[in-house]
Amino acid sequence: MLRGSIHTTHWSTFNPHHHKDRGPFGSENSESMKRKSVTSRDVAHLAGVSQSAVSRAFSPNAKISEKTRRKVMDASRELSYRPNTIARSLITRSSRTIAVVTYSLENPFYSSMLEKASRFFQAEGYHLLMFFAPPSGDFDAVLDNIIRSQVEGVLMLAITMTQAQARLVDDFGIPVVVINRTVDYPGISQVGSDNIQGGYWAGRYLASLGHQRIAFLGGLPDSSTHQQREAGFLEGLHSMNQDCLTIEIGNYRYEDACQATRRLFSSRTPPDAIFAANDLMAIAVMEILRHEFTLKVPSDVSIIGFDDVPMAAWPSHSLTTVRQPVDIMIQKATELLMKQMVQEDMQPEHLILPVTPMLRGSTRLPSR
Secondary structure, X not given: OOOOOHHHOOOOOOOOOOOOOOOOOOOHHHHHHHOOOOOHHHHHHHHOOOHHHHHHHOOOOOOXXXXXXXXXXXXXXXXXXXXXXXXXXXXXXOOOEEEEEEOOOOOHHHHHHHHHHHHHHHHOOOEEEEEEOOOOOOOHHXXXXXXXXXXOEEEEEOOOOOHHHHHHHHHOOOOEEEEOOOOOOOOOEEEEEOHHHHHHHHHHHHHHOOOOOEEEEEOOOOOXXXXXXXXXXXXXXXXXXXXXXXXXXXOOOHHHHHHHHXXXXXXXXXXXXXXXXXXXXXXXXXXXXXXXXXXXXXXXXXXXXXXXXXXXXXOOOOOEEEEOOHHHHHHHHHHHHHHHHHOOOOOOOEEEEOOEEEOOOOOOOOOO
């Protein structure tokens, strides 16, 4: 049970033990190989191909059959081999390239993050290489492309990974930091905000305003942000002896949130308040209510978002929301990635940063 004001949340750091004896392959031969410097010749021997084939497999424009490339990638994965690692390339062969992986830039929150990260790495003399992954599901194809690009580190913006996928990235020895997602795997650094506490505040606040039919408009159901914000929201409502009227899914996208809003307000018992799991969806709710249902915000419906993107403060929106500390999130994530790229034995860190309520005009005034 959460207690106290949202302002009392603290960010935490822990350094989990980093076990190197796990992975999809466990033969004694491969384990002994991992303890010494693995070369492309070792990979070629295990894969049953020539050493030049190994080189071509990691060159983006080289001609090589998919069957041969897959053999090389499987052998590389088993031996935890990666060409041009930081320790071998800092002197003459550093790519000076950082991979940034996201699933969409539709949400202004991630556009802002990308800009801030780009400015930081540019000042450090690095280039960014963008990769787009599916919102959820198979990450392996994207990972292969990242490895072949010989990047020195990876920054993941809101990428949902399974435990197996996270272990796969770790087994290749690529420095990785995940932003705004929680991965159930201790071997990868993660930076996020207190989604549970933010959802908890939203639930309690809407109930305290006298609303009786409060709905949740969620994001991607399998994402940690959706699950944590929903859990906190429901707990906040229960602390005020209320239940959630209904849950709709907007997938963190504007158009999907518009469709979800139409479903919500076409029902016999439409909500009188909505907590949307991000600002983009909250703004979609406001637009549909005003222009299709001729309902007024907040006199008819109160709305709370999450993120505090710049447009949330625009007078036409004046959105009450939960602010994520984007500047600190990017600062912590980029600093962590830089340290990991230089210090190969650095233990991963998990940071949870506090959130802040931003009261504006999309919610009713508290009753006196």
